[in-house]
Structure formats: structure tokens, C-alpha cells
Amino acid sequence: MNIIWLLTVVLGLGIIYLFSARRYQSSDSVANAYDEWTQDGILEFYWGEHIHLGHYGTPPKPKDFRAAKVDFVHEMVRWGGLEKLPRGASVLDVGCGIGGSSRILARDYGFNVTGITISPEQVKRAQELTAPEIPAKFQVDDAMNLSFPDASFDVVWCxxxxxxxxxxxxxxxxxxxxxxxxxxxxxxDWNQRDSRKQPLVLWERWVMRQLLDQWAHPKFASIEGFAELLQATALTQGAVTTSDWTQETLPAWLDSIWQGIIRPKGLISFGLPGFIKSLREVPTLLLMRLAFGVGLCRFGMFRAVRA
Incomplete structure (x- = not known):
């Protein structure tokens, strides 16, 4: 009887998970999703100021969850060769979240950073977290139709x-x-395996559908495909450089779930609704870990120079 009850609960939760997906509808659906997460503070509490994966070294080794996120920014700076740029260089941080990376770029490297996000609540929170002496500013903007004129920045970071x-x-x-x-x-970026070389089988298509629908994603590009699109703009000087950081970032998926276990204060702070909202994300995080672990998804790095 207990087994039947348990199976009924699991089935019910699965149905709720599938039918409460946050499917991409427009840029507004993305903005609304991030507005909600920013307003309630849950994502910031567990993920910190940096709403991205961490870098755990090559080969990866155990590391503090938030320290790994900071390390990711510095590793990305070095990989892109940005540490060679002079202080005062202008940087556009596309999809800046609540400004964690923007503040590091401004504070530690002396760059003048403009962070943009489609979420007004993220802009508001980024401004609250940024001290006046840090040369970083934030505004609402759409990465599909940037409001800046041509040739505005020394660096574009995303x-x-x-x-x-x-x-x-x-x-x-x-x-x-x-x-x-x-x-x-x-x-x-998060990327899908290049399906032109190896088509997705049935279970892979189902997993990718959940990764799209649950977090307001219209589609994933492949590393090869997005590099080709950058090259096809005819705006690049030479070849686009790519790298695969899947192994370096892979521990972050399970680490993000572990934060909910070792930081029970969140349950007290956000109450039962916050706990349920957080718990709802666990299946997607596990699917992400599965997808990146088996090669269905890859963590892609891209570097290009403007012609």
C-alpha cells in the first residue's frame, strides 16, 4: 500500500512538473521568469551573485560552489585574452543577470562595464548590489536588438x-x-550536440524538450553551428576560436542541488512556497547533469575578433 501511495505521489509530481513548464513564448516570457526569481530572492540565495556555472579546474576538483563561479569569470578573462587590455576598456555584458560578472570585470580589471538584461528586476537588483565606486552600470535591453550603435565597445562578453x-x-x-x-x-554558452553529425534519438529529444520548455529556452545551438553563424556575419577577423568546457563546469549541476541541502536556512527564509518552487527545479538540474554528462549537451566557449 505504501508503494502504491509513493508511486501515486511521484506520478502526480511528474504531471505537475510537465504541465507547469515555463515554455518560451517571447522575450516577455524570459523577462517574466527572471523577474519572478529576482523578486523572491531564491536564486540569489542559492546561486549567489553569479547566475552561471562554476569552473572547477582542469581536471575538475572539489571546490566551493560560489568560489567556482568567481573562478569561472577569471578563467574566461584569461581564455579570451582580456587581461591584456588596458584599464578603462569598454565592455558590454550581454545577459548580465544581477551583475556578478560585471562587477568583477569592473573592480578587478578596471573595465568600464555596461550590463544589459531583459529583466527590469535584475537591473534593479544589479544596481542595488553595485557600489558607486565600481565602474559598472546596468540597463534593460534586448540582445536580439541592441540599442547601441555600431562599434560601441572594446569587448562584448556573454x-x-x-x-x-x-x-x-x-x-x-x-x-x-x-x-x-x-x-x-x-x-x-550551453550547447547541444551537433545533430547534423549525430542525430538525436528518441530519449535525447525528450530530454532536450524538457531543457527547453522548463527554463524558457526556444532552442540550443551547437558549438559548431554557432561558430559558423559568427563566421557567416562576415564581421570576424580570421577564424572563430572555440573550446569545450563541459568537464570543467560539470560539477556545478549537482553542486547547485547540494546547496539546498547544506543551506536549510532557505526553507526558513522562503517558507513552504519557496521550498516547493526550489524543489521543482531539481528534475531540470538532474536532466542538465545527465545531458552534459553523456555528451548530449556541451559547454561551449567562443572567441572572435571584429574585423
Whole structure:
């Protein structure tokens, strides 16, 4: 009888999970999702100021969850060669969240950073967290139609925003359009395996559908495919450089779940509704870990220079 009861509960939770998906509908659906997470503070409590994965070293080793996120920013700076740029260089942080990476770029490297996000609540929170002496400012903007003129920035920086973009070709062109000649584009993103070389089988298609529908993603690009789109803009100087950081970032998925276990204060702070909302994300985090662990998804790094 207990087994039947347990199976009924699991089935019920599964149905709720599937039918309460946050499917991508428009840029508004993305903005609304992030507005909600920012307003209640749950994501910031568990993930900190950096709403992206961490870098756990090569090969990966155990590391504090939030320290790994900070390390990711510094590793991305080094991989992109940005540490060679002079202080005062202008940086556009596309999909800046609540400004964690923007503040590191401004404080530790002396860059003048403009962070943009489609979420007004994220902009508000980023401004609250940024001290006046840090040269970083934030505004609402759409990465598919950036409000800046051509050749505005020395660097365009973007972490894990690509899956929210419905047209990857337009996204690629916008990123490069606002770069000055000789400027550097550095992108870190979640990517799907290149299905042109190895088509997805049935279970893989189901997993990818959940990864899209649960977190307001219209589609994932492949590393090869997005590099080709950047090249196709005819705005790049030379070849686009790519790298795969799947192994370096893989521990972050289970680590993010572990935060909910070792930080029970969240249950007290956010109450039962917050606990349920957090618990609802666990299946997606596990599916992400599965997808990146078996090669269905890959963590792609991209570097391009504006012609």
C-alpha cells in the first residue's frame, strides 16, 4: 500500500512538473521568469551573485560552489585574452543577470562595464548590489536588438544567454555589430550536440524538450553551428576560436542541488512556497547533469575578433 501511495505521489509530481513548464513564448516570457526569481530572492540565495556555472579546474576538483563561479569569470578573462587590455576598456555584458560578472570585470580589471538584461528586476537588483565606486552600470535591453550603435565597445562578453535567443543568426550579428574594429567577443554558452553529425534519438529529444520548455529556452545551438553563424556575419577577423568546457563546469549541476541541502536556512527564509518552487527545479538540474554528462549537451566557449 505504501508503494502504491509513493508511486501515486511521484506520478502526480511528474504531471505537475510537465504541465507547469515555463515554455518560451517571447522575450516577455524570459523577462517574466527572471523577474519572478529576482523578486523572491531564491536564486540569489542559492546561486549567489553569479547566475552561471562554476569552473572547477582542469581536471575538475572539489571546490566551493560560489568560489567556482568567481573562478569561472577569471578563467574566461584569461581564455579570451582580456587581461591584456588596458584599464578603462569598454565592455558590454550581454545577459548580465544581477551583475556578478560585471562587477568583477569592473573592480578587478578596471573595465568600464555596461550590463544589459531583459529583466527590469535584475537591473534593479544589479544596481542595488553595485557600489558607486565600481565602474559598472546596468540597463534593460534586448540582445536580439541592441540599442547601441555600431562599434560601441572594446569587448562584448556573454555567459549562458544564448539558449534564450530565438534566432541565433541575429544574435550572433548583434554581438559583433556593437564591437569596435579589433574588439573581442567572448561567449560562454550551453550547447547541444551537433545533430547534423549525430542525430538525436528518441530519449535525447525528450530530454532536450524538457531543457527547453522548463527554463524558457526556444532552442540550443551547437558549438559548431554557432561558430559558423559568427563566421557567416562576415564581421570576424580570421577564424572563430572555440573550446569545450563541459568537464570543467560539470560539477556545478549537482553542486547547485547540494546547496539546498547544506543551506536549510532557505526553507526558513522562503517558507513552504519557496521550498516547493526550489524543489521543482531539481528534475531540470538532474536532466542538465545527465545531458552534459553523456555528451548530449556541451559547454561551449567562443572567441572572435571584429574585423
Amino acid at each position: 555567459i549562458e544567454a544564448g539558449p534564450h535567443m530565438p534566432d541565433k543568426a541575429v544574435f550572433a550579428k548583434e554581438l559583433l555589430r556593437v564591437l569596435k574594429p579589433g574588439g573581442v567577443l567572448v561567449v560562454a
